Amino acid sequence: MAPRVLISDALSPAAVQIFKDRGIEVDFQPALGKDKDKLAEIIGNYDGLAIRSATKVTPKILASAARLKVVGRAGIGVDNVDIPAATAKGVIVMNTPFGNSITTAEHAIAMMFALAREIPAADASTQAGKWEKNRFMGVELTAKTLGIIGCGNIGSIVADRALGLKMKVIAFDPFLSPERALDIGVEKVELDDLLARADIITLHTPLTDKTRNVLSAEAIAKTRKGVRIVNCARGGLVDEAALAQALESGHVAGAAFDVFITEPATENPLFGHPNVICTPHLGASTTEAQENVALQVAEQMSDYLLRGAISNAVNFPSITAEEAPKLKPFIELAEKLGSFAGQLTDTDIQTVRITYDGAVASLKIKALTSAAVAGLLRPALADINVVSAPSIAKERGIVVEETTREIAGDYESLITLTVITEKMERSISGTVFADGRPRIVDIKGIKVDAEFAPSMLYVTNEDRPGFVGSFASLLGDAGINIATFALGRDRQGGDAIALVEVDGKVPAELLDKVQQLPSVKQARPLAF
Numbered sequence: 001m002a003p004r005v006l007i008s009d010a011l012s013p014a015a016v017q018i019f020k021d022r023g024i025e026v027d028f029q030p031a032l033g034k035d036k037d038k039l040a041e042i043i044g045n046y047d048g049l050a051i052r053s054a055t056k057v058t059p060k061i062l063a064s065a066a067r068l069k070v071v072g073r074a075g076i077g078v079d080n081v082d083i084p085a086a087t088a089k090g091v092i093v094m095n096t097p098f099g100n101s102i103t104t105a106e107h108a109i110a111m112m113f114a115l116a117r118e119i120p121a122a123d124a125s126t127q128a129g130k131w132e133k134n135r136f137m138g139v140e141l142t143a144k145t146l147g148i149i150g151c152g153n154i155g156s157i158v159a160d161r162a163l164g165l166k167m168k169v170i171a172f173d174p175f176l177s178p179e180r181a182l183d184i185g186v187e188k189v190e191l192d193d194l195l196a197r198a199d200i201i202t203l204h205t206p207l208t209d210k211t212r213n214v215l216s217a218e219a220i221a222k223t224r225k226g227v228r229i230v231n232c233a234r235g236g237l238v239d240e241a242a243l244a245q246a247l248e249s250g251h252v253a254g255a256a257f258d259v260f261i262t263e264p265a266t267e268n269p270l271f272g273h274p275n276v277i278c279t280p281h282l283g284a285s286t287t288e289a290q291e292n293v294a295l296q297v298a299e300q301m302s303d304y305l306l307r308g309a310i311s312n313a314v315n316f317p318s319i320t321a322e323e324a325p326k327l328k329p330f331i332e333l334a335e336k337l338g339s340f341a342g343q344l345t346d347t348d349i350q351t352v353r354i355t356y357d358g359a360v361a362s363l364k365i366k367a368l369t370s371a372a373v374a375g376l377l378r379p380a381l382a383d384i385n386v387v388s389a390p391s392i393a394k395e396r397g398i399v400v401e402e403t404t405r406e407i408a409g410d411y412e413s414l415i416t417l418t419v420i421t422e423k424m425e426r427s428i429s430g431t432v433f434a435d436g437r438p439r440i441v442d443i444k445g446i447k448v449d450a451e452f453a454p455s456m457l458y459v460t461n462e463d464r465p466g467f468v469g470s471f472a473s474l475l476g477d478a479g480i481n482i483a484t485f486a487l488g489r490d491r492q493g494g495d496a497i498a499l500v501e502v503d504g505k506v507p508a509e510l511l512d513k514v515q516q517l518p519s520v521k522q523a524r525p526l527a528f
């Protein structure tokens with residue numbers, strides 16, 4: 001069945017065409033994002049959801065999204081998506097990190113000019129027939145100091161344009177390296193320094209718990225008198241009420257805002273002030289940027305839904321379309337090794353150690369580890385998947401350790417999974433043969449060679465004569481057909497294991513009888 005995608009925001013129709021061309025069913029309902037009840041009602045029918053900023057992907061929406069595999073944000077900010085909730089549900093969240101950055105930077109520059117020359121007010125007055133030539137006295141930008149808070153993709157484009165305008169550019173960004181600052185021609189400063197020196201402040205950080213209210217009442221009080229403030233990043237970075245007061249008192253000369261704490265903003269403390277310019281979250285709204293982000297998000301979502309390739313996911317490592325097919329059999333192996341261990345582990349898992357030997361060590365092991373953890377925890381949590389597994393393991397206090405050794409041993413690639421609980425430590429290793437099928441090659445240090453099958457019996461016993469005969473006849477008597485039979489032991493007369501693929505389910509009575517065979521220590525059914 002073809003995957004189905006819902007577009008619930010005003011994306012460029014270019015996205016619709018891409019989905020169709022890729023063979024994905026698509027519903028284009030550009031106003032739906034604003035109707036959260038309707039969205040919750042229908043989201044269960046879709047594998048993918050493509051959005052901009054109007055759709056809020058809340059835990060409630062996610063709870064109704066039974067089939068959802070991916071949320072694609074045609075844009076940058078993903079603060080309208082509850083990422084932890086999406087991750088816990090195994091939903092990939094991807095954005096398009098560069099598609100609208102030039103456009104947004106240009107909007108910030110446009111806002112800066114609009115403030116410096118009061119263009120909106122002058123326009124309104126002129127068109128009202130007033131010709132107030134003496135009312136509007138602007139300021140020159142040349143040689144002024146621009147303070148950029150958040151100097152990432154957009155901030156550094158703003159810096160570049162501002163340098164072209166012969167401004168002095170200073171930036172506060174804890175993650176901006178001194179080398180990068182030098183490279184892009186900005187002076188890296190602390191926040192207080194920026195507040196004290198900037199003639200114009202422009203914000204370009206995401207909205208996080210750390211950046212919320214970065215321009216608080218206290219911070220605004222530290223700015224230069226006559227400062228102008230531009231926010232084309234996110235509502236919530238600036239205390240709107242405190243800014244309104246500072247505008248009122250004349251400390252702040254002007255503010256240009258594209259984004260607001262509450263959107264759509266129909267009322268706001270900044271509205272109505274003569275030195276305030278507002279636009280309705282238009283930062284990304286150019287034909288070019290909208291085409292870019294729509295095409296990119298549709299391609300990325302299609303690649304994921306059709307080929308398992310992941311790019312620009314904010315909650316999972318990237319996997320290219322070339323890597324995806326190479327990774328697939330190892331994902332299956334990792335998940336099955338995890339499942340094997342999970343089905344045998346009844347007590348609390350403290351640590352999972354996964355070792356990658358040989359060629360597999362150079363693949364995206366983060367994805368493989370996630371798959372192994374998903375398999376391990378699935379017996380307890382049916383809904384877990386590779387996306388949600390790491391966060392669920394963390395939540396449960398399970399330590400996940402990874403080791404890679406690129407030198408191959410007996411196998412070209414080998415994955416070993418070790419589960420450590422309070423009582424025991426159990427390891428199991430597997431590989432993928434040339435036929436692409438995963439195999440178990442070692443259990444607790446005992447060599448075996450078995451494929452994973454829908455119904456299996458795992459028996460540990462003492463290596464004594466007679467076990468195989470009596471075991472096989474118990475199965476025969478119960479009418480259970482043996483499909484494959486793998487045996488291994490650590491040494492003659494030592495510990496032995498049998499891994500048997502059977503047709504159909506193993507009845508509980510049979511399991512009891514096997515358990516009672518004289519040399520048997522443990523008999524467990526397994527399903528893959």
Ligand SMILES: NC(=O)C1=CN([C@@H]2O[C@H](COP(=O)(O)OP(=O)(O)OC[C@H]3O[C@@H](n4cnc5c(N)ncnc54)[C@H](O)[C@@H]3O)[C@@H](O)[C@H]2O)C=CC1
Pocket residue numbers: 075076077078097100101104149150151152153154155172173174175176204205206207210211232233234258259281282283284285
């Ligand atoms: N108005 C609009 O339509 C648009 C708004 N945006 C907003 O712009 C934001 C920035 O976008 P990009 O530059 O592409 O993101 P980015 O991730 O490239 O840059 C963000 C920068 O903020 C810095 N940062 C993080 N925490 C900080 C803190 N506590 N203090 C100072 N700096 C901090 C980061 O180190 C990074 O360099 C987006 O998150 C989005 O919210 C993006 C596109 C359009």
Ligand SMILES: O=C(O)C(=O)COP(=O)(O)O
Pocket residue numbers: 052053054074075076077078100281282283284285
């Ligand atoms: O890309 C972003 O972060 C934006 O804020 C753009 O928002 P929009 O897609 O125009 O609703």
